[in-house]
Amino acid sequence: MPKNAFYAQSGGVTAVINATACGVLETAKQYPDKIGKVYAGRNGIIGALTEDLIDTSQESAEAIAALRYTPSGAFGSCRFKLKGLEQNKAEYERLIEVFKAHDIGYFFYNGGGDSQDTSYKVSQLGDTLGYPITCIGIPKTVDNDLPITDTCPGFGSVAKYVAVSIREASFDVLSMAKTSTKVFIMEVMGRHAGWIAAAGGLAAEKESDGPHIIIFPEVIFDPEKFLAKVDFCVKKYGYCSIIVSEGAKNQDGKFISEAGTRDAFGHVQLGGVAPVIANIVKDKFGYKYHWAVADYLQRAARHIASKTDVEQAYAVGKAAVEFAVAGKTAVMPVIVRKSSQPYQWEIGSANLADVANVEKKMPREFISEDGFGITPACREYLQPLIAGEDYPPYKNGLPDYVELKNVAVPKKLATTFEVKK
Amino acid sequence: MPKNAFYAQSGGVTAVINATACGVLETAKQYPDKIGKVYAGRNGIIGALTEDLIDTSQESAEAIAALRYTPSGAFGSCRFKLKGLEQNKAEYERLIEVFKAHDIGYFFYNGGGDSQDTSYKVSQLGDTLGYPITCIGIPKTVDNDLPITDTCPGFGSVAKYVAVSIREASFDVLSMAKTSTKVFIMEVMGRHAGWIAAAGGLAAEKESDGPHIIIFPEVIFDPEKFLAKVDFCVKKYGYCSIIVSEGAKNQDGKFISEAGTRDAFGHVQLGGVAPVIANIVKDKFGYKYHWAVADYLQRAARHIASKTDVEQAYAVGKAAVEFAVAGKTAVMPVIVRKSSQPYQWEIGSANLADVANVEKKMPREFISEDGFGITPACREYLQPLIAGEDYPPYKNGLPDYVELKNVAVPKKLATTFEVKK
Structure with a gap:
């Protein structure tokens, strides 16, 4: 048998x-x-x-x-x-x-x-x-942070969702910028690695395209540098479209927004950095802003x-x-990636x-010199993952998603077991 | 000529x-x-x-x-x-x-x-x-609040986005509820009318489906009644999936979350009611929660x-x-709707x-008796609008969205005009 x-x-x-x-x-x-x-x-x-x-x-x-x-x-x-x-x-x-x-x-x-x-x-x-x-x-x-494998199943779809969404929202904000919203901030997942945030960068195929700024967990957030770039974008392109990773950190190495609760693995549960960034922009320039937090929508977006x-x-x-x-x-x-193009x-x-407990971060050469964008090498890596x-x-x-019957296998043991949290 | x-x-x-x-x-x-x-x-x-x-x-x-x-x-x-x-x-x-x-x-x-x-x-x-x-x-x-017309172009697509997204997120939360997130809250647009929030209800085709609760601007938010329903859902379905309209109001008739800024039409600029609702749930039950604010993503979601x-x-x-x-x-x-089925x-x-400055609200008979869901009549109205x-x-x-050249017509007037805000 x-x-x-x-x-x-x-x-x-x-x-x-x-x-x-x-x-x-x-x-x-x-x-x-x-x-x-x-x-x-x-x-x-x-x-x-x-x-x-x-x-x-x-x-x-x-x-x-x-x-x-x-x-x-x-x-x-x-x-x-x-x-x-x-x-x-x-x-x-x-x-x-x-x-x-x-x-x-x-x-x-x-x-x-x-x-x-x-x-x-x-x-x-x-x-x-x-x-x-x-x-x-x-x-x-979705975090794409496993070692050895070229990518992690689940990541490509979040990446596509984020890139599609920020392209659509950037088109929207550009339409409105003359008399209304000038700054848009979209918060995305990625606890310690900026892979998902980086994927948003795929939407910017030419200089004026959003997102104009990506805030990575790998780069300490510098408010002055950030505000200078926002100012530059609003003046040059009429608006500024921003991706911020939930894992973005301040100068002290702390998460910009910390909910204070921790998950079962002891990780801090995050959420809500977008409104913090929005306030920083508003306090400095007074621009009308909008922000979105995609949260589970991004990782569940099978559509x-x-x-x-x-x-x-x-x-x-x-x-x-x-x-x-x-x-x-x-x-x-x-x-295993054999070739990027094709x-x-x-x-x-x-x-x-070799896999357990090893976290793959974004290589620094995937992040542009100013820390707010992705490099051509990063684009070459990410591009195929959102294809199709x-x-x-x-x-x-x-x-029309399926729900299984999930019929239980009859128990064979007389003993029970209490799972300790 | x-x-x-x-x-x-x-x-x-x-x-x-x-x-x-x-x-x-x-x-x-x-x-x-x-x-x-x-x-x-x-x-x-x-x-x-x-x-x-x-x-x-x-x-x-x-x-x-x-x-x-x-x-x-x-x-x-x-x-x-x-x-x-x-x-x-x-x-x-x-x-x-x-x-x-x-x-x-x-x-x-x-x-x-x-x-x-x-x-x-x-x-x-x-x-x-x-x-x-x-x-x-x-x-x-997208607000679907113009009079006379059966629906407003723009609404059906937001409605579809919201219904698809809350279905996907509800599937996600159901998977996680045993040891992690039990309550999910998605904030949607709709300043004074709950049409967009109602559209989320299309995702719930049977009793156990999310969203289990919809918070409409048309129904004064009653925290006790709300919490009782959250408790019921978590106990019965293992989780609770919630849609909240940005226009949700408290007992004083004030927006639950008010950003304090106003747009050019004098409307209060809203955002961030989802985290407020999340905190109400957390304070009462301590459940792990997640929340999303779709913001512009919903109205730009041409995909x-x-x-x-x-x-x-x-x-x-x-x-x-x-x-x-x-x-x-x-x-x-x-x-003009000739028939709902087909x-x-x-x-x-x-x-x-007859159109100017008239706002069409959700009819009360489209909202379920407990104020947290949609009725069959509402479903019959909404269903065809998200079809296809x-x-x-x-x-x-x-x-592959288009950007036009937008070539300016040569000016013919010597005069200029300053637009007063």
Whole structure:
């Protein structure tokens, strides 16, 4: 009898993480001699710890196929990071208990840096706790901050959303600038890396195009320099269009806007730097301004997903299963760029040990000398990632996204497990 | 010699006001015996006052056709309202001076309620100042608050953007709710009327779907009732997805968030009610929340425009010219709904005297009894307006919007005119 597989989604969801799930599920079906059922964790790894598994074999082939164009995490995700074996052996023992009970021999974990740390720890189970399990990490993060892989599935679609949105808003503000709004500020995600903010720069194909200013987390915010550039843009182009990263920092290295709350990983929860920047502009020049905070709209925007991103998201899911059936473990499929023009890529492999807890920042040579824009090298890197459209089907004027049945696998254990936050 | 025409865009721009311009320009070319050149006002009526006219005949047919899928106001818009004849006769005399100098016999003014007040006043010029001019208002406003017309071009596309976005964000939050964000708040436009907020309700096709709560400007915000519903939703559905109108008001009838600045029409400039609502939720329940402010992104979002809206925007531009050449004046083409299922509409005509300064609010029967949702009647009204997609062409992963040359018409007057704010 082939072993069953466990698949879970972790961390912030994206417009294309379900395309990865689709790749995993459709590919697993092609190996019935090696993989039995695929059980999804309800709400990520928590589903494994609490024996709350979803039987994906209960879904129709059509529903699984529809995951390719449905944003969000179809099985539920979670923000929960397994501690080290030394600190919390009970969690690992519980995972083994659940995996054994359901005859699970494959572990697929779909997430970003924190999640790949979990993948790596689970991959060590075989050695340290004597339970053989094939463990494959699958990359996902809008932040684009995983190492080794050329890009992270989820990023290209956020990048496209941000570039499209700032182009549209810049056109709008240019129309209004004579008698009304002169400065527009759009806040985008990117906790510590400016990749998403940089993507906004793709909209500026010639000098006068917005965005005129990008505020990166990698460049300490200098209000004087910033205000001088705003002044220059309003005088020269009639308006100033600005992208600001939620992770923008002031001279003290602190986030310009700090909500004060922290997520389960201990990261500061951010939001609301755009109005702070707007006030700085207003105080100095008195210009009428508008600001937008895209927040979840950007990472959920499957309606304007990048075709490249959707294809890569599917491909890493497919590759993860192919790695597993080929006997690989403790690895993660990655995107390898062969060429930028024309854009060519293929799937490669990275060791989870090299991926976990490593954060890839924007290289300084991707940021223009004045710190407020992107360089041609950055454009060459980003451009292919937003290429192509991949529209979902519509019904009643709205995207016809799928909701799965998510039927629970009957529990086999008498024991329960309390997940400690 | 046929008279020339003047066309201008006014007030906040939309995703489809250029589709209307396209309708005007393409249709005017079909009547060379009646209409000479079409001059566009640079920055709306200010272009007429300052003799800053754009010669649209200098644009290629391709560029004019591309206006159909380009958001924003291609000639520049303005927030400027002509005063009454008694208060500022000089402005009207100046308009006549410019119109005479450029042999302008047709005046097309594309805007919302304040702008149609201007259209109406200009239409009176013929009578009171002895200058014969054919004057046609053309409806446009994302607020959907013009009277007589069944809907306002610009609204359907914002409605679609809001409904699509809240569906996507709701899917996202549902994925995260177990361990992270439980409450999501999206702020949308709509100064005094809740039409845009109501459109978000289209995304909720069954009880558990987001948005679960809509905060309308028409319904005084009751924090206790609101919090009780948030609590109910989080307990029943695991999360709560909320749309809040920028015009939401508290028990004193004041805007929940007031930026304190006013636009040229004297309207309070709003923004930032979403974080206020988020704090109310957090203070009561401590739930992790996220909020978004779509701001200009929503009205500029041509990438997800409603096909119905684009067609109607073009149709009112076309009809305006047809009205003019048929000898009508002081009228505005309107959308007349013949049937909702199947959706059928045609162009009708309204007198500017009946349009100016009348604001159409949401009927109470469109808002559910508890004040937090839309009724089936509202859904029947809104549904057809977001129907159909009308994607722009893409280049380099981005919408390939047109920028016109906007060549100035040589000035003929020695006099200048200072526009008073």
